[in-house]
Amino acid sequence: MKKTLIAAAVMAASGVAFAASNVTLYGVIEEGVVVSKAKHEDTLVNLKSGFDSGNRWGLRGVEDLGNGYSVGFILEQGFTANNGDEGESGKAFNREAILSVKGGFGSLAFGRTGGLAFAQSQAIRTGWVFGTGYGASGWNTIDYIAKRMNNTVSYASPVFSGFSVHAMYSNGVDADTSKWSDNSHYYGLGVKYNANNILSSLIFEAVDNKGTATAKKTMGDYISEAMWAWGESDDKQEIKLPLTGADKEAYDKFAKTEVEPAKSAQKTKYGLNFGFEWNLGTITPMFGYQYVWQDGGNKDHQFGLSAKAPVAGGTVKVGARYLFGKNDGAAAGKEDKHNVWTIGAAYEYPLSKRTIIKSYAGYADAGKEWKNKEDINYNGYQLYLGLCHSF
Template sequence: MKKSLLALAALGVFAGAAHAQSSVTLYGIIDAGFVYSNNSSGQKLYSMNSGNLQGSRWGLRGTEDLGGGLKAIFVLENGFNVFNGRLGQGGAEFGRQAYVGLSSQFGTVTLGRQYDSVVDYTGAFEVGSQWASYFGAHPGDLDNMNNSNRVNNAIKYTSANYAGFTFGGLYSLGGNAGQFNRNQIWSVGLGYSQGPLQLGAGYLNVKDPNYSFFGNTPSSSTTSSNMGGSRVYSGYASAKTQQVISAGGAYTFGAATVGATYSNTQFKDLGSEPGTGLTPVGGYTGGTGKFHNAEINFKYQLTPALLLGVAYDYTKGYGLGDAKYHQAMLGADYFLSKRTDVYIDGVYQHASGTDSTNRTAVANINGLSPSSTTNQVAAIVGIRHKF
C-alpha cells in the first residue's frame, strides 16, 4: 500500500513538472467607441466603431519547453468587430496573426502570417499606435506604421536582446510557379532601448502591393484595386513595388515623453499590373508616386491614471502628385484600472495640392471616407478592456 502511494505521488510530481514546461494563454482586447466626423463623403457622420486605440481581438499564445534553452511557440490571433460580431481583416479567422516557431538564446524563428519590420521597429513611435487611435495614424497609413496590412507566407527572424539592441527580418514567398519575385515581400529592422531612450529603423519592400499586401485577405479582389480606401495613394494601385523606409525614436524625462517618426514611401513602376484595369491615373505609366512623412509627438503622465497627448504630422507627396496633408491630434486616456481605460481623441486634417488620383486633394483621415473639402475633423470617445 505504501509503495502504491509513493508511486502515485511520484507520478503527480512528474505530471506537474510536465505541465509547468508548457502553457497556453487566452488573451484579448475589446475596444469600442463613438465617432463623429464633420465631413465624410460630404455628410456629417455619427457611428459606433470597434478597435480604436487597439483592434478588438482574442488570441491564443502558447509555449513548450523543449530543453536546452529551446522552446516551441505559437500565436493565433483573431480580429473582430464588437458591434456586429463580424471577423476583422477581410473575414480571416486569424487575420491579425497566425504563426508557429522556435525560440532560443540566439533569437526566434517563426512561420506564418506576421508583422513586418516597419511595424515591429518603428510603429510604436507614432501616436496612432499609442493614444491617438487609428484615426490619428499617418494619412491612409501609407507607411503601414499603424499595422493596417500583415504579411502572409512569412518566414521571420527576431534576435535576442544584446545590450539594448535588437534586430530582425522577414521574407514572404510569393508562391507563384515560374515567377519567383511575384508577390514577394521582405523587410529588415533594428531597434535600441536603454533607459529613457528608444530608437528604431525599418525597411519594407513589397512586390505587387495591390495583391500581396493590401489584398491578402479572403474578401480581397484578385482582379481589381484593393487600395481604394484612401485617396492619398489609391491612384497608385497599379504599382509594381511599394518601398518604405522608416525611423523613429522617443525620449522620456520624468512624466513626459517626446517622440518623432520619419518615413519615405514610394509606389514604383506604375502601370505594371496589366489586364486588371488598374491603369495609372493621369498617364503616369512607369512613374513613381512618393511621399515624405514626419511626425512629432508629446505625451505627459499627469497622474498615475491620466495620460495627455498632442502631436503634429506632415505628409508631402512628390514625384507625381504634390498633395500635402497637415494633421493635428489631441487626446486623453484615463485608466480606471490596469486593464480598463476610457479615452477621448480629436484629429484635424487639412489637404492641398493634387493627390494620387490626379484630382485636387481633399482631407482623408485614416479610417474615414474622404471629405468633400480640404478639411476634415474626427472625434472619438471610447472604452478599452484587456483580458
C-alpha cells in the same frame, strides 16, 4: 491564472491536450462613438468598434524545451464588436497565426503576421504616440509598405548592448501557390535599440509587386464566368447560347468588347522608417520619419512629433504630423504635388487595470492635389469617446 483556466476549458472542450500553464487566452474589446466630418461631406455619428485598439481575441503559448530553447505560437482573430463580424471574411485568425522557435541564436518565426513597420508580434516601429490607432492620427494612415502578410519568415537576433537586428521575408504576401515570379514578395530589415530610457528603430521595407500583373478582360470573359457559376450550381451542366446568323455575329462583336485592359505588374515599392522615443520620466517625447517611394507612383516624406505624459491619473497623448510629396506617375500638365498635416490629442483614463476610458480629437487639412479629397485622413475632423477592456 483565470485566463489560463479559461483557455484550458476552451481547449479541453475541443478535445485538444496541452500544458495548461503555458497557454493564455487574451483579448481586447473597444467600443465608442465617433463624430466625424470630411470635406464636402455630411457630419456623421457612428458607433465605432476598435477606433484605437483593434478588437481581437487570441491564444498564445510557449513550451520550454530546455537549454534556453522554447517553441511558441500566437493565434489571433479580429472582430467587430458592434455587429460581431469576423475581422476578415474566410480567415480564422486574420490578425496573426505564427509559430516561433527561440534560443541563444535569437528567434525564428513562420506564418501570418504584420510587417516590421506595421503591427503584431514581429513589428519594431517606434516614434509615434498614436501607433496605428486613433483614426486619422494613426501612423501611415495614408500609406503602408505592408500590413499583415501570409507566408512570412521572420528573424530577430539576440540583444547586444540594447541593439537587435530584425529581418522578415514573405514568399507571397497574399499567396505563394504560383511560380516564384508570379508571387508578390516582401523584404524587411531593421535595427532596434532599447536601453537607457531610449527606444528607437530604423526599418527598410520593399514589396516587389510581382503578382500584380493582370490580363485584359472582355465582356465575353464576364459572361463565361457567370455561365460557369451557373453551371457549377447545376452539377456543371453545359449551357449553350442558341444564337445563329446576325444574332451570333452581334454577340461575338459584343463579347470581344474590352472592359479592362491588361496591366503590367506594378513597380517595386520601398519604405524607410525611423523612430525615436526618450522617456524623461514626466514626459516621453517622440520623433518619427518615413519616406515611401515607387516609380510611377507617389514619393512621400512624412514627419511626426508627438509626446505622452501622465496627467490627473491618466495619460495625455498629443501629436502633429506633416506629409508632402508628389505623384511620379501623374499625367502631363497635371498638378502632381500634394501635402497634408494632421494634429491630434487623446486622453486615456484607467478605470481599473484592464478597463480604460479613451477620448480623442483630431483634425487634418491637405493642399495642392489633395486639397479636395473627401476623406477624413486628408481633410476634416474627428471626435471620439470610447471604452476599452482587455482580458
